[in-house]
Amino acid sequence: MKKIIAVVFLVLLIVILIAMGSIHISSQEKNKVERIKIGVSVYNQYDTFIASLMEQLKSCAVQKENETGIEIIVDIVNAAGSQLEQNDQVEKFVNNGYDVVCVNLVDRTDPTLIIDKAESAGIPIIFFNRELVPEDLKRYDKAYYVGAVTIEPGIMQGEMIVDLLKEKKESVDKNADNKIQYIMLEGEAGHQDAIIRTEYAVNTIVENGIQVEKLDYALANWNRDQGKSKMDKLIEEFGNEIEVIISNNDDMALGAIDAYIDRQKLENIPVIVGIDGTLTGLTAVKEGYMYGTAYNDDVGQGRSLLELAYALKTGQSLPEDIVMTEEKYIRYSYKKVTKENVDEFISIHQ
CATH class of the missing domain: 3.40.50.2300 (Response regulator)
Known part of the structure; x- marks a missing residue:
């Protein structure tokens, strides 16, 4: 009798465990993410x-x-x-x-x-x-x-300009006054990225013992067409005085390049650096219109x-x-x- 009771108990236990497993599986299926x-x-x-x-x-x-x-x-x-x-x-x-x-x-x-x-x-x-x-x-x-890491691209722009000056100073400092005349193309008024990129790019150049002269700046709202429009006016005003254009992004840098291309003044195109590493920006670097950019992953x-x-x-x-x-x-x-x-x-x- 004891053996029969033990067998019955074992069977009941197995049935209960199977049932619990079935419930658990059903619960998992129910909670499974499908979309x-x-x-x-x-x-x-x-x-x-x-x-x-x-x-x-x-x-x-x-x-x-x-x-x-x-x-x-x-x-x-x-x-x-x-x-x-x-x-x-x-x-x-x-x-x-x-x-x-x-x-x-x-x-x-x-x-x-x-x-x-x-x-x-x-x-x-x-x-x-x-x-x-x-x-x-x-x-x-x-x-x-x-x-992305906010302060990096401005620093990288500054470093690229410093490195180029060390290697080929005459190609940047065209008037040989030991000072870099530059234009800053800013992305957006009051925008954190625009402020930080602008500040760190210039500070990096200055901290490397290079004198700079800010000819002017323009807000172009990260936009290529606006970058071209603003650069058209700046080229009219400053002409060959512009030695470097620092742009808060590639699109505005490409707008600046467009302005020089339209004027057929590529022989006078300054050193231009952008940020983002978009495909169009990278292509401009490869073709030599833009000196460099900071790739945003x-x-x-x-x-x-x-x-x-x-x-x-x-x-x-x-x-x-x-x-x-x-x-x-x-x-x-x-x-x-x-x-x-x-x-x-x-x-x-x-």
Whole structure:
């Protein structure tokens, strides 16, 4: 009888364990992520670097979808320079049940409504490219930032000019007055990146014992056409006095090049340095129109945006090669690009 009872007990135990396992498996199947909806709002879809970054994000989403079998929807909308429009776009993402929202802020000082909307719905939000104030990012435990190391590109621009002066001083200091006459093309009034890039580029040159003379500056809002328009006027005013043009991004630098090409004054084109390492910018470096640029890693940042959104939705860890600091920030370093190494960076975009 004891043996029969023991057998019956064992059978019952096995049945219970199987049932529990079945329940657990059913629960896992029920909670399995089948689709991820990512809403993205960019400050301006016509910004060349942002457009390239979005292409990288979409490409990484397709690759991740193929690897995991999870459907990944990336919905990108253009705020067209309007913070009010961007606020409305984020509200629609929240109301339509998107899993993660990514925002390239129009106004980096005004993220309050966006953070409040995401927080009220418990939706993670990833800011990118335009860094908000740290105090704002800390307000919400599911708010993150993906971008680059802010001070690096200005320093790199300054270093490239210093290196060229050491190697070929006569090609830069055309009037041989031991002073560099320069024009600064600034991205946007009051914008953190424009201020920092401008300051660090000039300071790096001065700290290397080189005298500079600022002929003038122009705000061209990161835009190629505006860069050309502003340089047309500056060339009229200063002509061959301009020895260096320091541009806060490649697009404005390309606008400056356009101004010289249209005037058929390529023999007088000054040393021009940009920032971003866009394909058009890199091509200008290869062709000798632009001396150098600071490559902003759109490939790495696009991948990090996708991987972070994926991890936030699925609860999985980030890949080991993506490093997050302060549990908030993912940053990529810039790289100096001149004609000597430009092919390496062009190949990234091909």
